[in-house]
Amino acid sequence: xxxxxxxxxxxxxxxxGMISHLSEITQKNILLVYGGGSIKRNGIYDAALKxxxxxxxxxxxxVEPNPRIETVRKGVQICQDNQIEAVLAIxxxxxxxxxxxxxxxxxxxxxxxxLVMDNDKIQSALPIYVVLTMAATGSEMDNVGVISDMDxxxxxxxxxxxxxxxxxxxxxxxxxxxxxxxxxxxxxxxMSHTFENYFTNVEGAYLQARFAEGLLKTLIHYGPIAIxxxxxxxxxxxxxxxxxxxxxxxxxxxxxxxWCVHGMEHQLSAVYDVTHGEGLAIxxxxxxxxxxxxxxxxxxxxxxxxxxxxAKKDKRTIAKEAIEKTKHFLFNELGCPRTLREVGxxxxxxxxxxxxxxxxxxxxxxxxxxxxxxxxxxxx
Amino acid sequence: xxxxxxxxxxxxxxxxGMISHLSEITQKNILLVYGGGSIKRNGIYDAALKxxxxxxxxxxxxVEPNPRIETVRKGVQICQDNQIEAVLAIxxxxxxxxxxxxxxxxxxxxxxxxLVMDNDKIQSALPIYVVLTMAATGSEMDNVGVISDMDxxxxxxxxxxxxxxxxxxxxxxxxxxxxxxxxxxxxxxxMSHTFENYFTNVEGAYLQARFAEGLLKTLIHYGPIAIxxxxxxxxxxxxxxxxxxxxxxxxxxxxxxxWCVHGMEHQLSAVYDVTHGEGLAIxxxxxxxxxxxxxxxxxxxxxxxxxxxxAKKDKRTIAKEAIEKTKHFLFNELGCPRTLREVGxxxxxxxxxxxxxxxxxxxxxxxxxxxxxxxxxxxx
Numbered sequence: 001x002x003x004x005x006x007x008x009x010x011x012x013x014x015x016x017g018m019i020s021h022l023s024e025i026t027q028k029n030i031l032l033v034y035g036g037g038s039i040k041r042n043g044i045y046d047a048a049l050k051x052x053x054x055x056x057x058x059x060x061x062x063v064e065p066n067p068r069i070e071t072v073r074k075g076v077q078i079c080q081d082n083q084i085e086a087v088l089a090i091x092x093x094x095x096x097x098x099x100x101x102x103x104x105x106x107x108x109x110x111x112x113x114x115l116v117m118d119n120d121k122i123q124s125a126l127p128i129y130v131v132l133t134m135a136a137t138g139s140e141m142d143n144v145g146v147i148s149d150m151d152x153x154x155x156x157x158x159x160x161x162x163x164x165x166x167x168x169x170x171x172x173x174x175x176x177x178x179x180x181x182x183x184x185x186x187x188x189x190x191m192s193h194t195f196e197n198y199f200t201n202v203e204g205a206y207l208q209a210r211f212a213e214g215l216l217k218t219l220i221h222y223g224p225i226a227i228x229x230x231x232x233x234x235x236x237x238x239x240x241x242x243x244x245x246x247x248x249x250x251x252x253x254x255x256x257x258x259w260c261v262h263g264m265e266h267q268l269s270a271v272y273d274v275t276h277g278e279g280l281a282i283x284x285x286x287x288x289x290x291x292x293x294x295x296x297x298x299x300x301x302x303x304x305x306x307x308x309x310x311a312k313k314d315k316r317t318i319a320k321e322a323i324e325k326t327k328h329f330l331f332n333e334l335g336c337p338r339t340l341r342e343v344g345x346x347x348x349x350x351x352x353x354x355x356x357x358x359x360x361x362x363x364x365x366x367x368x369x370x371x372x373x374x375x376x377x378x379x380x
Numbered sequence: 381x382x383x384x385x386x387x388x389x390x391x392x393x394x395x396x397g398m399i400s401h402l403s404e405i406t407q408k409n410i411l412l413v414y415g416g417g418s419i420k421r422n423g424i425y426d427a428a429l430k431x432x433x434x435x436x437x438x439x440x441x442x443v444e445p446n447p448r449i450e451t452v453r454k455g456v457q458i459c460q461d462n463q464i465e466a467v468l469a470i471x472x473x474x475x476x477x478x479x480x481x482x483x484x485x486x487x488x489x490x491x492x493x494x495l496v497m498d499n500d501k502i503q504s505a506l507p508i509y510v511v512l513t514m515a516a517t518g519s520e521m522d523n524v525g526v527i528s529d530m531d532x533x534x535x536x537x538x539x540x541x542x543x544x545x546x547x548x549x550x551x552x553x554x555x556x557x558x559x560x561x562x563x564x565x566x567x568x569x570x571m572s573h574t575f576e577n578y579f580t581n582v583e584g585a586y587l588q589a590r591f592a593e594g595l596l597k598t599l600i601h602y603g604p605i606a607i608x609x610x611x612x613x614x615x616x617x618x619x620x621x622x623x624x625x626x627x628x629x630x631x632x633x634x635x636x637x638x639w640c641v642h643g644m645e646h647q648l649s650a651v652y653d654v655t656h657g658e659g660l661a662i663x664x665x666x667x668x669x670x671x672x673x674x675x676x677x678x679x680x681x682x683x684x685x686x687x688x689x690x691a692k693k694d695k696r697t698i699a700k701e702a703i704e705k706t707k708h709f710l711f712n713e714l715g716c717p718r719t720l721r722e723v724g725x726x727x728x729x730x731x732x733x734x735x736x737x738x739x740x741x742x743x744x745x746x747x748x749x750x751x752x753x754x755x756x757x758x759x760x
Contacts, residue, residue: 001552001617003395008388014634015383172381204614207598207621214590221586234584237381241587241634250630254394254621 001204004253007161010141014170014241016233019044021169022051025129027085029056031078033099034090035063039133042177048090048131058082060102063091066148066155066269066276067098072112075102079126086127092186093137093276096130097145100163103128115158116147122160130168135175135240136186136277138193138247140168148270155270170244172236180227184334185277187223187239190246191216191330192280196259197251199298199364205255212251213305215242220306224333260360260367261287264375267354274343281336282343285327286379291365292319298364299323340380351376381584384633387541390521394550394621396613399424401549402431405509407465409436411458413479414470415443419513422557428470428511438462440482443471446528446535446649446656447478452492455482459506468509472566473517473656476510477525480543483508495538496527502540510548515555515620516566516657518573518627520548528650535650550624552616560607564714565657567603567619570626571596571710572660576639577631579678579744585635592631593685595622600686604713640740640747641667644755647734654723661716662723665707666759671745672699678744679703720760731756 013021030052039045049057060075075098078084084106089099104125105112115121132140139145143164148155175183198212218238225235245251264287265279292299300315303322311318331338355372367375393401410432419425429437440455455478458464464486469479484505485492495501512520519525523544528535555563578592598618605615625631644667645659672679680695683702691698711718735752747755 001395001614001621003398004392006392006394007390010387012384012386014386015381018383204617206601206614206618207595207625210594210597211591214594215587217590218587234381234586237584237634238586241381245587245630250625254617 001254002202002256004256006249006253008141008164008248010165011167012141012170012244013167015237016171016173018169018171019047019051019131021167022048022088022129022131024167025052025055025086025088027055027127029058029083029085031058031060031075031084031087031102032090033060033063033075033087033102034095035061035065035092038177039090042174044090044131044133044174048088058084063095063098065094066273067094067146069113069116069147069149071098072101072105072147075099076105076112079106084126086129088129088131090131090133092132092134093139093146096132096137096139096165097147099130100125100128100139100145100165101147101158104158104160104163113149116156119159122158122162125160125162128163128165130165131174132168132170132240133174134178134182134186135236135243136189138190138243140165140170141244141248146266150270153270155266170240172233172240175236175240176231178230180230180335183226183230184223184336185275185281186243187219187226187277187334188281188284188330188336189277190239190243191219192261192277192284193246194219194251195284196257196261197246197255198302199295200255200257201364202255202257208251208253208255215246215251216306218242220329223329227334258360258363260363260365263358263360264372267358268340268345271350271354272343272345274345278337278343281330281334282338282340282379283375285323285330286375288323288326290371290375290378292323294365340376345380348377348380381634382582382636384636386629386633388521388544388628390545391547392521392550392624393547395617396551396553398549398551399427399431399511401547402428402468402509402511404547405432405435405466405468407435407507409438409462409464409466411438411440411455411464411467411482412470413440413443413455413467413482414475415441415445415472418557419470422554424470424511424513424554428468438464443475443478445474446653447474447526449493449496449527449529451478452481452485452527455479456485456492459486464506466507466509468511470511470513472512472514473519473526476512476517476519476545477527479510480505480508480519480525480545481527481538484538484540484543493529496536499539502538502542505540505542508543508545510545511554512548512550512620513554514558514562514566515616515623516569518570518623520545520550521624521628526646530650533650535646550620552613552620555616555620556611558610560610560715563606563610563619564603564716565655565661566623567599567606567657567714568661568664568710568716569657570619570623571599572641572657572664573626574599574631575664576637576641577626577635578682579675580635580637581744582635582637588631588633588635595626595631596686598622600709603709607714638740638743640743640745643738643740644752647738648720648725651730651734652723652725654725658717658723661710661714662718662720662759663755665703665710666755668703668706670751670755670758672703674745720756725760728757728760
């Protein structure tokens with residue numbers, strides 16, 4: 001097991017009706033960051049404002065699915081013009097990520113993009129509050145935000161302990177109205193976070209691996225239930241709590257490895273604006289098959305411990321069966337797209353440039369430009 | 381799944397050599413709380429003082445295995461006489477628990493025992509730092525301390541968010557020199573924390589249950605390795621990280637249930653000064669067998685998911701086999717004592733009075749005075 005520092009100062013209020021805790025916010029001027037109008041249609045917007053009566057609320061709506069630096073800059077401007085003291089995101093990972101970088105950039109003298117490119121420049125941030133409406137990125141309980149500059153075709157993670165949310169409200173009922181497609185993409189995203197942590201070369205991170213298997217079993221159990229029965233509370237609750245725990249350090253710390261599939265997917269999102277979870281669903285099984293021969297034991301362990309495949313079978317058989325089951329789960333049970341064509345990518349013209357940015361070293365299996373081009377091709 | 385609030389502000393520095401982080405402590409006057417002389421023999425005391433050169437260190441040695449209120453009072457007196465600004469525990473749960481209550485009582489006007497009996501009276505505390513030397517109680521990452529008054533025969537948990545450690549150093553190599561008996565008792569303690577969380581009546585706390593199973597598998601895998609090969613780093617690291625995660629809320633939150641075995645064991649410690657982990661090892665299988673008929677499904681799930689017992693067998697058979705395997709693990713593989721007689725309790729004379737204090741309601745299976753007397757008897 002590797003050495004690590006584990007620190008999650010975020011206070012999570014989990015469960016139905018927990019939005020009442022927003023009334024504990026002490027700052028007066030608040031920037032409310034959100035995406036589309038869904039939070040107005042489903043009543044979450046009104047519920048939040050009710051808890052915040054007495055506060056002065058400024059709004060930044062329209063955060064994109066892959067939040068843009070221009071939107072961050074717009075939020076920073078509102079903060080500076082109105083003496084904003086705290087930022088509240090209502091939404092999924094996009095709104096939260098955007099809010100995090102706004103909170104940091106609002107107290108920074110230069111341009112927000114500086115902080116994206118050099119995270120060490122983040123020396124403080126406004127307090128960040130979250131009301132989560134989608135189980136996916138885990139941004140509600142981590143110190144990361146991902147921001148894109150579409151002109152530069154860069155999608156980049158911002159890491160800083162200053163951007164941990166102070167408080168996050170996780171009410172599973174807020175995900176009842178999510179379209180099936182978003183539930184599926186969110187579940188695939190959580191699953192990918194878990195895989196990226198689980199498939200590691202670090203020896204002896206045994207507890208982390210067992211936790212990852214528990215998380216995968218939970219996703220496999222409840223993902224399809226949430227798709228079929230969107231108001232099943234326990235399904236929504238488990239998926240939501242999985243989203244936080246897949247990426248808050250519990251699975252990663254002590255087992256750190258470079259994440260390759262996310263690197264490859266970030267290129268799809270940056271260049272083609274693909275929905276992150278769908279890009280991951282497409283790439284993950286292709287990646288597994290591509291590296292299988294080098295990692296038969298690890299995929300066999302996955303098959304035995306997660307999919308209950310008979311341990312007496314030949315290891316390679318178990319490993320292949322595990323990958324087949326993963327595909328069936330993602331494509332048949334969740335209904336995620338299976339190929340890049342299905343999300344509108346029809347040719348290879350950008351693959352080389354994308355692969356050059358996604359080269360992956362220090363990972364479970366290192367991937368060269370050629371490896372990644374081949375993975376993109378097989379995913380086409 | 382139940383509603384819950386999840387909050388762990390403790391910063392964990394985990395791994396070999398992480399004691400260097402003690403140099404980040406900013407307070408000048410520090411009370412050092414520890415038990416026996418082992419930390420002087422194994423060099424941890426010197427390593428800590430080296431990191432704290434420039435600080436003024438006051439000492440409270442001699443904390444008992446079940447820390448007494450008199451020792452807390454002694455620590456509070458040192459704090460008040462010397463303008464102590466922070467408390468540093470070096471040791472296992474006893475030293476940490478004692479340090480926590482000292483830290484709270486040092487800033488309280490009345491007697492420390494008031495805080496034990498009424499936790500709401502804790503309104504603040506000095507910063508608490510920890511160097512862990514034993515994997516067991518999880519006190520390094522939670523908001524609980526257990527203090528005993530032997531005269532009153534009361535052993536009671538103190539709960540307050542003010543007594544979370546600010547920073548805990550978890551260096552697995554510090555447990556290399558632990559006697560086998562303490563390693564066994566510590567592992568049994570962690571296992572019991574996991575069982576108390578795992579066996580719940582709360583529906584739909586699925587992720588928590590899978591996490592608990594992962595933790596149990598890790599204990600079962602590494603406990604015997606640590607007994608046989610005390611300097612096996614990965615075994616010590618996994619046991620140590622298990623100790624924190626068994627009781628920091630990860631398994632409990634959303635699945636809350638009253639803990640019965642701990643209640644019964646606290647009586648053994650309070651009246652007979654039994655080592656906590658050994659008391660738990662003795663009582664746990666007896667408790668499992670006592671309630672088996674009411675909870676066949678839960679014990680069968682435990683048998684299938686943790687012990688890999690063939691799911692095709694009859695459920696009661698699986699459940700009984702799981703309990704037998706638990707016994708074999710605790711008594712044969714860890715070498716824990718099997719009966720109360722082995723820890724010096726030879727008659728029933730105190731059982732009734734103890735049972736009256738350990739009555740357990742709102743639990744997995746509620747236990748009356750009669751039930752508990754019978755469990756003590758069967759454990760004799």
